[in-house]
Amino acid sequence: MMGRLKSDQGQLFYEFHLGDAVPEDHLVRKIDAALDLSWLRSELAPHYSTMGRPSIDQELMIRMLVMGYVFAIRSERLICREVQVNLAYRWFCKLGIEDAIALRPIWLVVKALQLMRASLLPMPTSSARSKVRIGAGIVIPRGPAAR
Numbered sequence: 001m002m003g004r005l006k007s008d009q010g011q012l013f014y015e016f017h018l019g020d021a022v023p024e025d026h027l028v029r030k031i032d033a034a035l036d037l038s039w040l041r042s043e044l045a046p047h048y049s050t051m052g053r054p055s056i057d058q059e060l061m062i063r064m065l066v067m068g069y070v071f072a073i074r075s076e077r078l079i080c081r082e083v084q085v086n087l088a089y090r091w092f093c094k095l096g097i098e099d100a101i102a103l104r105p106i107w108l109v110v111k112a113l114q115l116m117r118a119s120l121l122p123m124p125t126s127s128a129r130s131k132v133r134i135g136a137g138i139v140i141p142r143g144p145a146a147r
Helices: 027-034 040-048 056-072 076-085 087-092 104-117
Strands: 131-134 139-142
Touching: 027 056, 027 087, 040 056, 040 139, 056 087, 076 131
Parallel strands: none
Antiparallel strands: 131 139
């Protein structure tokens, strides 16, 4: 007799451990064992305000950047997409199965700050017209051609 999978009604509760879905010999487990970011919060704490909206988790951003570098994911949009669909990447980023990935706008800020440090963009000036607002309270200067 030919069998058939019963799928009349979805299960109400599931017991799922993300760590069980990632093989023991997967590269993300080896990187996670070597990567110690316990110092990060205490090091960056003086640069954040005590009031206002909470920031994006710095450890999550660094873990996503490391993952993009190691697995040669060149686009920020693809990094966010891969973290959304790949269970091993989710485990590495310390995300749960239902956590949303909404980091796309912050990548633009990070890139602009990197360009400013590399002197490819001018540093902020006191002139209000040379500034562009991105996100909540983050100010990035325009280049000379955009004025």
